Amino acid sequence: MDETTGSPLMLQVSQLKLPVDHSEAELRQALLDRLQVKEAAYTIKQRAIDARRGRVHFSYTLLVEVKHEADVLKAHQDDTQIVPAPDETYREFDSCRHVHAGERPVVVGTGPCGLFAGLLLARAGLKPILLERGKAAGDRARDVTGFWRRGWDFNPESNVQYGEGGAGTFSDGKLYTQIRDREHRIPWILKEMVAAGAPEDILIKARPHIGTDRLIKVVRHIREEIISLGGEVRFGSRVSDVVIEKGSLRAVVLADGSVIEGSPIIFGIGHSSRDTFAMLHAHGIPFDPKPFSVGVRIEHPQRLVDQMLYGKWAGHERLGSAPYKFVAHCRTGRSAYSFCMCPGGLVVAATSEPGMVVTNGMSSYARAEANANAGFMVEVGPQDYGDAHPLAGIEFQRQIERRAYETGGSNYHAPAQLLGDFLAGRASSSQGSVKPSYEPGVVWTDLREVLPERVIATLKEAVSHINKSLPGFDLADAVLTAAETRSSAPVRIPRDPVTLECTSLKNFYPAGEGAGYAGGIISAAADGMRVAEAVLKARVG
Template identity: 50%
Template sequence: MIRITELRLPINHPPEALEVAILERLKIDPKELVRFNVFKRSYDARKNVALAFIYTVDVSVKDQAKVLEKFDGDIHVRPSPDTSYHFVAKDPALTNLSNFLRPVVIGFGPCGIFAALLLAQMGFRPIVLERGKPVRERTQDTWGLWRKNVLNPESNVQFGEGGAGTFSDGKLYSQIKDPKFYGRKVLDEFVKAGAPEEILYVAKPHIGTFRLVGVVEKMRQEIIALGGEIRFLHKVTGFDITNNQIVGVKIEGQADLPANHVVLALGHSARDTFEALHHAGVFMEAKPFSVGFRIEHPQSLIDRARLGPHAGNPLIGAADYKLVHHAKNGRSVYSFCMCPGGTVVAATSEPNRVVTNGMSQYSRNERNANAGIVVGITPEDYPGGPLAGIEFQRAIESKAYKLGGSNYEAPGQLVGDFLAGKASTQFGAVVPSYKPGVHLTDLAPSLPDYAIEAIREAIPAFEKQIKGFSLKDAVLTGVETRTSSPLRITRGVDFQSLNIKGLYPAGEGAGYAGGILSAGVDGIKVAEAVALDYLSH
């Protein structure tokens, strides 16, 4: 096919206008056009230009060579790259051998789902061990914390089918380099499982929490139909290692499971499993992550600041933002996991701690916009070995629990008061969305002084980019600590642990992804590595 890029049309164009534009761009008659499909659609909403969609389309014509020759040298008319997925193995005969040990995937978040799905599609019949519950039961437990202040440590925003990404914006875009188009495979599988087809081509695709639940269930069903198993409420507590080779895993209340290929798709909050891996001698190292708060503004304010006269156009939807500030004290402050028209959610997985995260539904039509405003930290800030970052997080989360009233309410402060260095006592125009509730206080004691100093400097700086960002009634809710894993379970070029053969660290928990799409892509890469290792023996 032929790929055309930078094809611009008014945002309210009729459906037939795209085909007309293609014919005009290629200078061909309608009878020469076989078919076309949209590969990507973004929009240009700069305040001083006409609102326009910008298309990338793949086109099939009767005489492709002739058309390409005509546009030789034109960077916007070129042959389409091959974006289809090609399996590295398919139905290998070794899976029928009596001594074949099925691959084990620990964790059933985005990385674990795609690792298991790919292994199942290749015929390896994986066994998935998930400490939490199926997604609908897990949703009920999560609402138990949000509505009744009751935490289930094994079934919450962090643990259970779908992983932490289930209770998020369902964002499906990433800045990872993806020359093999693994990301396209992730999106294709989501659409096949019921996600809206537009995620294949919109510039910043998202599914939303409620839709993601059904998608995850259908993907589980496909894995099972292909011979895989999903074992819920199976918490891994230890690892059997002999001569630097994984030979099995220990499961709470169950017999040990023999295994020589184990994918660690743990997620960034499986702290007890990190400790078990460290105890077993698996090499890991501390890595940078970030801590901060959630900030909430009226979504209408963000729409006006970002879209100007185009604010409120239903064809564009709720506006987002991405901000970075380099503070004078050497810290970087940036927006994280921005959720347009969403809510701030309780995301702790441990008793007597408070953690926040952001979530949006597909419609993105809630009153407030929210985002993490976080400060980068490094292992130098929390010396003590690979697990020291976990203790650093726990100390902050425990302090937030106490500042919030020791009942899972989160500590909060109005932006105006935060900048002035005084405790808040009354909400203004912005009503916070966090459940079970927000307890107004002074947030300064919740984070290290350098983080507070950097955020106080960053908010007025962000005001220069988004008018109204330093709105005095905007609400800060603490604390955001689970931006990424505080450690990396380091792996080699073969995707295996540096010192334990057969152990495949993967996804966010291992320090190799950030978000649903990149975690899914990493799951695919690791599944391929597992398959190739099986075939090499």
């Protein structure tokens, strides 16, 4: 019994392992046996697939109610997997929701950072104005698929990088992250997504994902709530300039010349807003160069990956398409690693600028495509950029992307190479057993024409290391498609660690991936919440 509330004390039981084909009755019995009790009520907090050491099973974390819970805890006092259930309630917003209205906030960008910042501000009654250079999710999806599959012209304001939902809208929709979450924002974000139309299983899966097809519905629902609370969401509203007065950001200027004042002004612009970075830098806003990664998308048959990871359980409906993850430390002094792995997915065209080719990976919720793909990446840093300018990393990206465009035929086809040819140092001339999924299409070539030699050397060496843990990874017909350059922003905008304002400009709040403070859907959403909380706390009183 919880002495402070008089309520039954909930227990948390973790690492309860069961075979893939277990029944619900077997799960219940395993719990009773573990606790050595005859009755217990439980809910699933998390279910993970453990495929290590050649064995495949489910590992559960359960929230449990039992009679005489104090006695149960005492009987298992040496078992670190049976503990009082932690309180994971998100409370940061409760302390700052009653605030002075004041001037309306402006949020630039409607990726997960901007949407969740806007949602908190709207629920606090501040009626934020959200500005998005691209289109609403549905219109944006039509532009993107038209470019990929129907020969439509590339639209520099409506593509995989720009538009409602941000870059994560056209990805696997991964909803897990390694950031610290002492304030329990992540469980709250997931519950909000379910309320907005995401599948409920994201609340219990250890590695949840939502898929592009479901994510579009979720972002639309969040937008509609912001509007219902008095906020505004304006599409086709690219910020082309800013107004700074006496060391404070007072307004943003749109491409059509209109001026929008606000306080505060939050920039959640994403990692590919290069023109915005340049504009802010021209106004004297500081940027710190930071490392990011470049490489290729590598495709294998999904059935091969399933066999690598799940063995005899490959193809089991409870497991779905298998994901993998790897890091290989190489003699080159660099490491190669998997990035944004997409089981049962597609390699997609993801440029944000004309005359460049960029790749990314995408999966639907079902993860039912024939191939698995992942970024096969090598970290690069300021020492590689060839220039000390704060934005030199952007030009480094562009150089690779231009070479990819030209090598692919200057028509947005992507350069590709078979892994066997890549390792042998010869150009590819045709497809093998793995059909590349990239659209508009690929051109078979030698990727030494595209990527820096130091990146090529690291990728080559990494294959043998990876193959030890993923036998079959070195499949000669696996497809490498270039170039993957948008792993993260190559810059960070310094901000105060407490107020989260830019260190050199009042009323300016850099946030999310573009500012260098996030690296995925969940971490970007959480950072948007942090910034919104800081803004609200400043108005309390």
